[in-house]
Amino acid sequence: MIINFSGQYFQCHHISELEYLTTTSIFCAVFLVSDPLGLKYIHSANVLHRDLKPSNLLVNSNCDLKICDFGLARVNSEIDFMTEYVVMRWYRPPELLLNSSDYTAAIDVWSVGCIFMALMVRKPLFPGKDHVNQLRLLMELIGTPSEAELGCLNDKAKTYIRQLPPFPRKPFTEKFPDVNPIAMALVEKMLTFDPRRRITVEDALTHPYLASLHDINDEPTCMIPFSFESEQHVLTEEQIRELIYREALAFSPKYRLM
Numbered sequence: 001m002i003i004n005f006s007g008q009y010f011q012c013h014h015i016s017e018l019e020y021l022t023t024t025s026i027f028c029a030v031f032l033v034s035d036p037l038g039l040k041y042i043h044s045a046n047v048l049h050r051d052l053k054p055s056n057l058l059v060n061s062n063c064d065l066k067i068c069d070f071g072l073a074r075v076n077s078e079i080d081f082m083t084e085y086v087v088m089r090w091y092r093p094p095e096l097l098l099n100s101s102d103y104t105a106a107i108d109v110w111s112v113g114c115i116f117m118a119l120m121v122r123k124p125l126f127p128g129k130d131h132v133n134q135l136r137l138l139m140e141l142i143g144t145p146s147e148a149e150l151g152c153l154n155d156k157a158k159t160y161i162r163q164l165p166p167f168p169r170k171p172f173t174e175k176f177p178d179v180n181p182i183a184m185a186l187v188e189k190m191l192t193f194d195p196r197r198r199i200t201v202e203d204a205l206t207h208p209y210l211a212s213l214h215d216i217n218d219e220p221t222c223m224i225p226f227s228f229e230s231e232q233h234v235l236t237e238e239q240i241r242e243l244i245y246r247e248a249l250a251f252s253p254k255y256r257l258m
Contacts, residue, residue, distance in 0.1 A: 045224075048107065090127055093106070095153070095195050106198040110191060117176075136164075143168055149193050186207045
């Protein structure tokens with residue numbers, strides 16, 4: 001599934017090798033407005049992407065961007081159980097690293113912040129080797145959360161955080177002095193430990209860093225919430241085979257069985 005927000009069809013390429021990207025300030029600004037713009041539409045449909053990473057973003061030479069691969073996407077529900085095993089580790093927010101199953105659209109915002117920083121500094125921001133190392137890298141930059149920020153976690157996660165050595169928070173402008181400080185101010189809001197305080201895509205689009213690219217009249221939203229009800233039915237192996245066969249016939253009807 002590919003979401004097209006520009007109304008144009010074009011040849012796209014995966015952003016799979018960060019070192020080959022031309023990461024100028026202008027390109028990064030265009031990316032940072034395009035991705036939240038796409039997320040604004042997705043979230044307005046009450047859907048969480050849950051797997052944002054460079055390889056799931058398609059971009060052409062004109063910097064038109066599409067979000068793809070909705071294989072892990074789910075409806076944002078306060079009732080349904082949500083699995084914590086989503087999002088590639090490097091782009092995973094702290095609430096998922098700490099096994100929270102009660103998460104919101106804020107998980108996608110965190111991923112955008114990580115991807116944007118990877119573009120700016122030409123390397124992954126948190127290249128953790130495992131869950132423990134990932135959390136340590138994260139806290140070395142944004143610092144140990146306060147007791148108030150721990151309120152979003154379950155008791156087991158709170159206990160784990162409290163037993164870790166304290167990490168002082170480092171200002172992003174100090175850690176990345178060569179990056180636009182206004183951009184850093186926005187990224188800091190995206191990479192906030194507490195998802196309840198993390199900036200939303202709507203607010204991100206109105207941030208001063210994106211002011212020259214922000215156009216409220218050109219930001220479509222979904223009028224009808226998306227439903228995954230069609231995927232809730234348990235199918236037999238034979239039914240799945242039949243569905244695959246019918247889908248194949250739609251492209252190659254000459255292979256229809258007599």
